[in-house]
Amino acid sequence: EHHEHTAIPALEKRAHYPLSSVQKRLYIQHQMEGAELSYNMSGLMILIGELDRDRFEAALRGLIGRHEILRTAFEMVDGEPAQVIYPEVDFALEYWQADEEKARELAEGFVRVFELDRPPLLRVGLIGLERNRHILMFDIHHLVSDGVSTGILIDDLLRMYTGENLQPLRIQYKDFAAWQQSEAQSERLKKQEAYWLDVLDGELPQLELPTDFARPPVRSYEGDVLDFAIEGRQSEALQQIADANGATLYMVMLAAYTVLLHKYSGQEDIIVGTPVSGRTHADTEPLIGMFVNTLAIRNYPSGDKMFLTYLEEIKETMLGAYENQDYPFEELVEKVQAARNLSRHPIFDSVFVMETREDRISRFGELTVEPYIEARTVAKFDLTLEVTHEEEGMSGHFEYATKLFTRNMIDNFAEDFLTILSKICEQPHVLLKDLALNGSPEQEEDLLEAIDIVF
Incomplete structure (x- = not known):
């Protein structure tokens, strides 16, 4: 959605420029112990x-010559x-020749901490496996890139190759960052601020999911991923529910996810974070940079x-939320967060992301591109559900904090999420309390109540 018709002005040359709102937050978070690698965006593919x-x-x-952000340092x-x-x-x-085993080792060691005052905050490596088979490795800091930027980066690189x-480019990321903080924008954002302060009025709920381990006093970024699939027939049925109710598939999946969180926590006021591209101004379309904003979505599943x-x-x-999506999450945190709790993320601990798998690259000029699967070990939140809409259905994965949950618990989450999906497909009018699950604590409470009645 593009709100703006006035062009973002290009700044005159200066010795230094302000950070955007989201960069300020990432810069501070990068300094936190244990977070040094959690804002590295890395990817591997086979060419x-x-x-x-x-x-x-x-x-x-x-x-790097085309995009100033790839020549940007962050200095005090x-x-x-x-x-x-x-x-x-x-x-x-960076280049190596190696066999598959050595290549795996090299790939594991490729992602390293960036020094923010030494650009580029980008490294690229190639491993030659055979004459016509290479592993391409990317590692870029989130301060200078985001998901959409990765696509632009690959596209520009291919065209140059x-x-x-x-x-x-008419403007660069630093022009966007300055424009975001200009007076005209401040006026517009004041109205959006009022919307968010109203949504997040009163005491904010903390999501209390049952965990396998006690929450550490300082948030850990250690994580793992559990994958699951949603079959094509069910995806179609969910899409039909969306269409029949003037909603989107994203909204149906968010509703189902927050029902899952409600079942496990027993809470009826739940805030979930969700990212938006943050590119509501058309001038930002060709730029590499960190534009993503996060929306705090407050839900009342009773x-x-x-x-x-x-x-x-x-x-x-x-x-x-979409109408007010430009208000920076960082500023919202400052306005509503009473006390900073180092063991939790501000405002929410759970995130929902939905993507469409149109963006998987399969060709690079004459070259064929295949994904290279690697293990991921970072979790920025307690629990993130990422759903990807593919041609033959949907795939999902839970990214979870291993300092809180065992794989077994996340397995239960995934099973119960699939149960919720199939039950709402069968019976969209079902009351939330009648959605019975296998692993959630709510079931155990019902059982205990039944035992009380017997005795």
Whole structure:
């Protein structure tokens, strides 16, 4: 949704520039103990075909020349972090030749801590497995990139590798960061602020899921992932529920997820975080940078509501949130968070993400691209559910904090989530309290009550 019609102005050259709201938060979080690697965005893919290494490295240098954010350092200026843009930076493509086993070792060691004052906050590596088979490794700091940026980065790189001349960019990320904090924007954001302060009025609920281990005093970023699949027939049925109720599949899945959290926590006031691309201004479309904003979605899943009634509420909530999606989450935290709790994330501990799998790259010029599966060990939140909409159905995965949950517990979550989905497909009018699950504590309470009655 593009609200803006006035162009973002290009700034005159300066020694340093302000950080955007989200960069300020990431900069602070990067300094926290244990968080050093949790904002590295890394990816691996296998390239099949003849790769011209010199041309590839030249394209990477061209990419760094094109996007100032890839030549940006984060330095303290008068006690505040600032962006400093270098005209040139040292960059070399890292290269090894190795067999599959050694390659796995190299890939595991490739993601390393970035020094924020030494650009580029990007490293790229190639492992030659055979003459026409390479593993391409990317590691980039979230301060200078996001999910959409990764697509732009690969696209620009491919076009440069194949010799295309790209139109120069009219503005750069630093222009967006300054514009975001301009007076005209402040006026607009004041109205959005009022919306969010109303949504998050009163005491904010803390999600209390049953955990296998006591919560550590300082939040840990150690994590793991559990994958599961939602079959095509069920995906279609869920899409039909969305269509019949003027909602989106995202809204149906968020409703189901918050019902799961309600069943496990017994709570009827639950806040879940959800990311939005943050690119509501058309001028930001070709830029690499960190634009993502996070919305705090407050839900009220109580047992006596019908699922469809609850879905209608979520629809209204999401429409309001989208209309006010430019208000930076960081500023919201400062306004509403009473006490900072180092063992939790501000405002919410659980996140829901839904993506469409159109963006998987399968060709790079003459080369074929295949995914390279690697283990992930970072969890930024207690629990994140990520659902990907694919041609033949949906795939889901839970990213979870291993200092709180065992894999067995997350297995229960996944099973029960699938149970909720199949029950709402069969009976969309079901009352939330009548959705019976296998592993949730609510069932045990019902059982205990039944035992009390017997004796």
